Amino acid sequence: MVGLTLLLARWRHGNPNNLKSRELDKRFAQGPRKFSYSVLRAATKNFSNDQMLGKGGFGQVYRGTLSPSKETVAVKRILQGSKQVQKEYISEVSIISKLKHRNLVQLHRWCHEKGCLLLVYEFQPNGSLDKYLFGEKNRSDLNWDLRYSIACDIASALLYLHEEWDQRVVQRDIKANNVMLDGKFTGKLGHFGLARVVERERAILDTTVLAGTFGYLAPECVVTRKASLESDVFSFGAVCLEIAYGRRAVDRSLDDHNWKLVEWVWDLHGKGKILEATDAKLDGNFNGEEMERVLLVGLLCSHPYPKARLSIRQVIDILKMKDPLPPLPSSYPELVYTTSHGPVFSLSSTFDGKFCTTENVWNIESV
CATH class of the missing domain: 1.10.510.10 (Transferase(Phosphotransferase) domain 1)
Known part of the structure; x- marks a missing residue:
């Protein structure tokens, strides 16, 4: 299996359209099936704002209806960009596609075409x-x-x-x-x-x-x-x-x-x-x-x-x-973190301020 770092390097520096698709298709071969972009575009009414379920820094999530089954799915559209975005897409398909548990959202299919990374999940009617x-x-x-x-x-x-x-x-x-x-x-x-x-x-x-x-x-x-x-x-x-x-x-x-x-x-x-x-x-x-x-x-x-x-x-x-x-x-216990170089960091639950007493101080060494 091509390592994640090597795969990303090939994606960025190789033949950008053919190589990325060939490498990813091979990597994902044992998981959920691939969808075509045209199928997902039709399912989401061309990624209409009326179908949007939510959006964030990664992209948008749309409600989709597949034909001819009429199955409702959630389609996450991630615009290709940074190495981190690509890495997250690969990670999501590679890892979650292998996991099967009633308390995990299941990944059904995926697609990487037309400059987009698309993930298709089981639809959750009550949202987040x-x-x-x-x-x-x-x-x-x-x-x-x-x-x-x-x-x-x-x-x-x-x-x-x-x-x-x-x-x-x-x-x-x-x-x-x-x-x-x-x-x-x-x-x-x-x-x-x-x-x-x-x-x-x-x-x-x-x-x-x-x-x-x-x-x-x-x-x-x-x-x-x-x-x-x-x-x-x-x-x-x-x-x-x-x-x-x-x-x-x-x-x-x-x-x-x-x-x-x-x-x-x-x-x-x-x-x-x-x-x-x-x-x-x-x-x-x-x-x-x-x-x-x-x-x-x-x-x-x-x-x-x-x-x-x-x-x-x-x-x-x-x-x-x-x-x-x-x-x-x-x-609330204060954590004092000591590095090998000597500086000491006092860490609270959110890193920038403390609400604690000096009676409960833990010391740990960096590794």
């Missing part, structure tokens, strides 16, 4: 989780039972990626808008453009590119440039807190004390008032034990020291009431 938690969707549609189930769904997807598949996958982009909801509000983890397969023995990914989203990105990744199972768990912790409270992990519109959700909730935990961190839209209609577990799991997964975080299997056992909650410091 963030639209319900802090978007235009009616949050009252997302009652507590559904929220708790979605938290368990995401954890189940991560368990598959981290432990149950024959290789280990670090997803690297777990956040509310990458959690999709099917017709029954089953949570499904999507977007694997940043995902990478790692060695099972090490479960750490060395990368020169800082990848992730502010608020979900583990603090050690900023310094080490190393993603890991633990950094995925950190991102999951942020989503758990968002599910409980209905607010983004980082909200700059709030005052200095409240804008970082994890540190604000940790403060409430220290005061014995953690159930105050619940979404007012729930109007008190939730199971108190479940709510407390989601909030505390969120904090335990958001610990600034990677090895102090829960494993995803521990998360599932706690959410399923099989295991008790482990102890948690009453105040």
